[in-house]
Amino acid sequence: MGVEVSVEGLTKSFGVQKIWQDVTLTLPKGEVSALLGPSGTGKSVFLKSLIGLLRPEQGKIFIDGTDILQCSSRELYEIRKLFGVLFQDGALFGSMNLYDNVAFPLREHTKKSESDIRKIVMEKLELTGLLGAEDKLPGEISGGMRKRAGLARALVLDPEIILVDEPDSGLDPVRTTYISQTLIDINAEIDATILIVSHNINLARTVPDNIGMLFRRQLVMFGPREVLLTSDEPVVKQFLNGTMIGPIGMSEEKDEAQMAQEQAMVDAGHHAGGVDDVEGIVPQMKATPGTPVREAVGRRQERVRQIMHTLPHNAQVAIQESLDTTDPGQRYPAYADQQQGYDQQGYDQQGYDHQGYDHQGYDHQGYDQQSYDQQSYSGQGHDQQGYQAPTQGRGQ
Numbered sequence: 007m008g009v010e011v012s013v014e015g016l017t018k019s020f021g022v023q024k025i026w027q028d029v030t031l032t033l034p035k036g037e038v039s040a041l042l043g044p045s046g047t048g049k050s051v052f053l054k055s056l057i058g059l060l061r062p063e064q065g066k067i068f069i070d071g072t073d074i075l076q077c078s079s080r081e082l083y084e085i086r087k088l089f090g091v092l093f094q095d096g097a098l099f100g101s102m103n104l105y106d107n108v109a110f111p112l113r114e115h116t117k118k119s120e121s122d123i124r125k126i127v128m129e130k131l132e133l134t135g136l137l138g139a140e141d142k143l144p145g146e147i148s149g150g151m152r153k154r155a156g157l158a159r160a161l162v163l164d165p166e167i168i169l170v171d172e173p174d175s176g177l178d179p180v181r182t183t184y185i186s187q188t189l190i191d192i193n194a195e196i197d198a199t200i201l202i203v204s205h206n207i208n209l210a211r212t213v214p215d216n217i218g219m220l221f222r223r224q225l226v227m228f229g230p231r232e233v234l235l236t237s238d239e240p241v242v243k244q245f246l247n248g249t250m251i252g253p254i255g256m257s258e259e260k261d262e263a264q265m266a267q268e269q270a271m272v273d274a275g276h277h278a279g280g281v282d283d284v285e286g287i288v289p290q291m292k293a294t295p296g297t298p299v300r301e302a303v304g305r306r307q308e309r310v311r312q313i314m315h316t317l318p319h320n321a322q323v324a325i326q327e328s329l330d331t332t333d334p335g336q337r338y339p340a341y342a343d344q345q346q347g348y349d350q351q352g353y354d355q356q357g358y359d360h361q362g363y364d365h366q367g368y369d370h371q372g373y374d375q376q377s378y379d380q381q382s383y384s385g386q387g388h389d390q391q392g393y394q395a396p397t398q399g400r401g402q
């Protein structure tokens with residue numbers, strides 16, 4: 007399973023330009039998270055900081071418990087091996103065919119034989135839908151295929167954390183959905199912790215388990231997808247609906263006068279762009295039938311249940327709805343087969359009363375025996391950082 011990534015009080019500047027400050031969040035192990043934000047808010051800078059390519063001047067970055075801002079360069083070298091990174095353009099070597107591009111990390115970082123390398127490369131090319139294209143050069147294939155080749159390359163060292171920088175950039179909406187599905191399927195296959203950086207609304211609505219948003223040098227919020235998708239924060243609503251009305255402007259700063267002028271134009275009948283008031287939550291994408299059950303679904307449900315009482319009301323309602331409608335087989339694969347250990351009825355009757363839930367509705371022991379690491383879960387289940395509340399004074 008993937009490892010937990012936890013960031014505390016992180017601040018990054020370039021000279022006098024502060025990119026973001028005091029960012030605190032936890033990427034739960036094995037779950038898919040997305041970091042959203044308008045262009046230039048420092049999403050890529052955040053991603054590069056996680057892997058140690060950029061060095062924030064304040065704060066901590068714990069990767070599986072080790073603070074990479076304090077550790078030795080040797081430790082950092084080892085920790086980097088946990089990561090697979092898909093950069094925006096795929097970052098492929100233009101003179102190598104896809105096979106050699108994907109094989110590159112294995113040849114550089116392992117002593118595997120060419121026949122072992124071939125097995126792994128072909129497996130990853132198949133996973134990303136590129137079988138048959140292995141002899142092509144990056145310049146001979148489409149942007150979508152280049153992305154998938156970059157993803158295949160990011161997977162060959164069996165990463166526990168996958169960072170994906172704008173998987174949608176340069177792709178049409180359909181290809182974006184395909185790559186989104188691939189990311190969900192990869193999560194089901196290898197249970198890695200995934201962070202996607204994006205400003206794509208469809209992807210944000212349908213792919214991640216958890217969502218955060220950067221705006222005006224702050225992390226606006228971070229938590230279960232239901233929190234951001236039901237948020238009343240003006241900046242979040244504007245972003246999700248893609249309209250011009252709201253605090254996000256053409257450049258990041260927009261003053262009150264400009265907001266008032268734009269509102270007056272809309273009041274006079276001018277279209278504000280975007281889609282009109284898309285509210286609420288659309289269902290999250292599921293792993294393609296035939297892939298392993300996505301273990302993150304069950305783990306996340308247990309986790310959000312623990313932090314439920316800390317979440318805004320709208321998010322609680324949305325989470326409850328999704329809990330009520332989720333197929334238990336998707337939640338606990340081992341359980342669904344054997345029909346034991348989890349008392350669904352007992353849980354439903356208890357609502358979200360933690361105490362009642364812990365002591366009655368749920369058989370820890372039976373569950374532990376069934377392929378779930380309760381100890382590592384406990385480490386984060388009560389982690390209040392699971393939801394990063396909105397900071398004050400933004401978006402007005």
Ligand SMILES: Nc1ncnc2c1ncn2[C@@H]1O[C@H](COP(=O)(O)OP(=O)(O)OP(=O)(O)O)[C@@H](O)[C@H]1O
Nearest residue numbers: 020025043044045046047048049050051052172205
């Ligand atoms: N190495 C660097 N040196 C100086 N400034 C940098 C560096 N890298 C990024 N920046 C600045 O940091 C800011 C945030 O950049 P970043 O690429 O992280 O934004 P982003 O949110 O990923 O944007 P987009 O969605 O458009 O890709 C920008 O103003 C950029 O110019």
